[in-house]
Amino acid sequence: MNNIEVSLNEKNIILIGFMGVGKTTAGMLVAKKLQREFIDIDEEIEKEFGIPVSEIFNKLGEKTFREKEKSVITSFCEQKNKVLSLGGGAFLQEKIRSVCLTTSYVIFLDLSFEKWKERISQIIDSRPVLQGKSLEEMKELFTKRQETYAEHHLKVVTDEKDPEVIAQRIINEFALLM
Numbered sequence: 001m002n003n004i005e006v007s008l009n010e011k012n013i014i015l016i017g018f019m020g021v022g023k024t025t026a027g028m029l030v031a032k033k034l035q036r037e038f039i040d041i042d043e044e045i046e047k048e049f050g051i052p053v054s055e056i057f058n059k060l061g062e063k064t065f066r067e068k069e070k071s072v073i074t075s076f077c078e079q080k081n082k083v084l085s086l087g088g089g090a091f092l093q094e095k096i097r098s099v100c101l102t103t104s105y106v107i108f109l110d111l112s113f114e115k116w117k118e119r120i121s122q123i124i125d126s127r128p129v130l131q132g133k134s135l136e137e138m139k140e141l142f143t144k145r146q147e148t149y150a151e152h153h154l155k156v157v158t159d160e161k162d163p164e165v166i167a168q169r170i171i172n173e174f175a176l177l178m
Ligand SMILES: Nc1ncnc2c1ncn2[C@@H]1O[C@H](COP(=O)(O)OP(=O)(O)OP(=O)(O)O)[C@@H](O)[C@H]1O
Pocket: 017, 018, 019, 020, 021, 022, 023, 024, 025, 026, 042, 085, 086, 087, 088, 119, 122, 123, 127, 158, 159, 160, 161, 162, 163, 166
């Protein structure tokens, strides 16, 4: 199937994976190529509270963030024709996993730890879950979190440097599913 046929299928495309694997970067390009609206769930949560994710964690607590994360994702899953980029911890919640997997196509963006660690300096300031952790502790979290992404419809490896190439690969592999 080609891009046109992919875009005719109305189900949402949902990108999951660890912080920094490129869900937002690739997701925006996938949405543009398929002429769909792109929604970054972390940004939607920030809009609801009017403060950045790190401040939500610090001032309101992770529990409040996770509750909002669940309600925002559930509400977007009632819509269609979107490309959603989920926060790296969203799939920790069973309710989120089930609503995403039953309503939408869930694509797991996979990246090796070796490649991921090259991005730490770019993401650390805005990712409270990483702050104060040693490289060893980050590796532990990275490895543990892979279990939460185990349920998906498609896995796409994102070690490639060029986000355009990754976005096209997501679309091509997704088209094979249909
Ligand atoms: N293919 C790539 N090669 C190199 N760097 C990349 C690539 N894709 C994204 N990046 C960079 O890695 C960082 C994280 O990317 P991005 O914000 O898209 O990740 P994310 O999966 O959305 O993270 P989060 O779950 O924390 O929202 C950004 O600085 C981005 O510019």
